[in-house]
Amino acid sequence: MRYVVCIKQVPNTTEIKIDPKTNTLIREGVESILNPFDAYAIEEAVRLKETHGGTITAISMGPAQVEATLREAVSLGVDEIILLSDRKFAGADTWATSYTLAAAIRKLGEYTLILTGQQAIDGDTAQVGPGIAAHLDIPQTCFVRKIENITSCKATVQRLMEDGYDRVEMKLPALISVVKEINVPRLPSLRGKKNAKSVELTIWNADDLALEESMIGLNGSPTQVLNIFSPKH
Numbered sequence: 493m494r495y496v497v498c499i500k501q502v503p504n505t506t507e508i509k510i511d512p513k514t515n516t517l518i519r520e521g522v523e524s525i526l527n528p529f530d531a532y533a534i535e536e537a538v539r540l541k542e543t544h545g546g547t548i549t550a551i552s553m554g555p556a557q558v559e560a561t562l563r564e565a566v567s568l569g570v571d572e573i574i575l576l577s578d579r580k581f582a583g584a585d586t587w588a589t590s591y592t593l594a595a596a597i598r599k600l601g602e603y604t605l606i607l608t609g610q611q612a613i614d615g616d617t618a619q620v621g622p623g624i625a626a627h628l629d630i631p632q633t634c635f636v637r638k639i640e641n642i643t644s645c646k647a648t649v650q651r652l653m654e655d656g657y658d659r660v661e662m663k664l665p666a667l668i669s670v671v672k673e674i675n676v677p678r679l680p681s682l683r684g685k686k687n688a689k690s691v692e693l694t695i696w697n698a699d700d701l702a703l704e705e706s707m708i709g710l711n712g713s714p715t716q717v718l719n720i721f722s723p724k725h
Contacts, residue, residue, distance in 0.1 A: 529609025590623025
């Protein structure tokens with residue numbers, strides 16, 4: 493089995509800087525961390541690997557500094573890391589981001605399950621995971637609190653609801669976004685930290701994924717930020 497975890501590096505600060513020309517976040521030079529919700533996705537993938545075997549591939553899109561977050565994922569149990577990095581990807585909204593991530597997953601070949609965190613703390617849209625599933629035309633279930641059973645062809649999961657949970661059976665391959673109730677993420681092991689230093693980083697750009705500029709980055713984003721301001725108290 494191959495598990496794919498899509499993770500994001502987010503700013504570790506409340507002092508967010510905005511590019512006045514593009515109205516997008518300036519990430520270069522800003523202290524960043526692994527999106528906290530993605531840690532639960534990584535942990536669940538590691539547990540699946542420990543129980544059922546297989547490998548875990550972590551994918552992230554962003555500038556060169558995202559390599560540190562991908563290597564952190566290795567210290568937590570991920571086997572393979574891929575960075576999608578190209579200036580053409582800059583300014584992507586959730587649609588263009590999910591389109592690019594889906595292209596990378598398609599390039600990987602066969603996979604069993606894609607896992608994402610429920611949302612990123614910088615955007616809070618919870619749209620990228622479902623967007624990936626839509627671009628790949630595969631089943632999806634959001635806000636998963638438990639994986640009850642998984643085989644090579646189907647999975648049964650619990651989807652968190654306001655008044656309890658739904659039990660959902662999905663054909664595989666599929667995508668799930670997980671909530672923090674699903675597990676307690678482990679700390680990096682010494683062996684994991686050692687692996688994180690030596691594992692090979694694969695970097696793909698727009699040409700590697702055969703993507704047209706009109707479909708990615710700011711050019712491929714149907715939604716754009718027109719104005720940013722601080723609310724009056």
